[in-house]
Amino acid sequence: MTGELRRVTVFCGSNPGTDPAYAEAARALGAELAARRIGLVYGGGAVGLMGIVADATLAAGGEVTGIIPQHLWDKEVGHKGLTELLVVGSMHERKLAMADRADGFVALPGGVGTFEELFEVLTWTQLGIHDKPVGVLDVAGFYAPLLGFLDSAVTAGFLREGHREILRSATDPADLLDQLGAWRPVEIQKWLDREQR
Known part of the structure; x- marks a missing residue:
């Protein structure tokens, strides 16, 4: 990772949420x-926070790539006004395409799909499968319980502090993007018990 963010994949809810x-x-x-x-780069939807972030980027003159599985496109939840749209065969293909096109990742509030996508790319960074930064936009404290849970995983001996620090967080988009642009990978042994052998 050079620090230059040319494209960022955003994971977020297909609903707008209550707040x-x-x-x-x-x-x-x-x-x-x-x-x-x-x-x-995002999941290609026209609904919920997905549609809102895409529309806002387009309205401000930005480029938007959407990647959506065929079964969701068939349900007419896809965005038809994007810079680029890829319709793929499966959720697995979608996630791989989103990861391949990104220099970093941001999670807005969302549900289990958002959490699953976030943790997958976080795991890939931890394992060195890619060297891309990952962050959450902690809107109205939405991610505070998750961040606290990860701190507890460090205390419990399941997560190294250095790996915990991979996941960046901020309440302001500019701050978060600055953090992701400044992030550098650190070589850390994942397995805590190897040092005890």
Whole structure:
């Protein structure tokens, strides 16, 4: 990772959530990406926070690549006004394509799909499968319980402090993108018990 963010993959909810702050944050992130000339890569939906972040990026003159599985496109939840749209065969293909096109990853609020995508790319960074930064936009404290849980995993001996620090967080899109751009991978042994042998 050179520190240059040319494209960022954003994971987020296909619903808007109950707090208007979630949609406001999605709009702010989209506008900030466009202002920095960072392309948005996302799941291709026109609904929920997905549609909001895509529309905000496009409205600010940014480029947006959507990647959506055929079965979701068939349900007419896909965005038809993107810079680029890829319709793929499966969720696995979608996630791989989103990861391949990204220089970093951001998670907005969302549900289990968002969490699963976030943890997959976080694991890939931890294992050295890629060397890309990962962050969460902690809107209205949404991710505070998750961040606290990861701290507990360090205390419990299941996660190294250095690996915990891979996941960056901020309440402001500009701050988070600055952190991701400054991030550098660190070589850390994953297996805690190897030192005890």
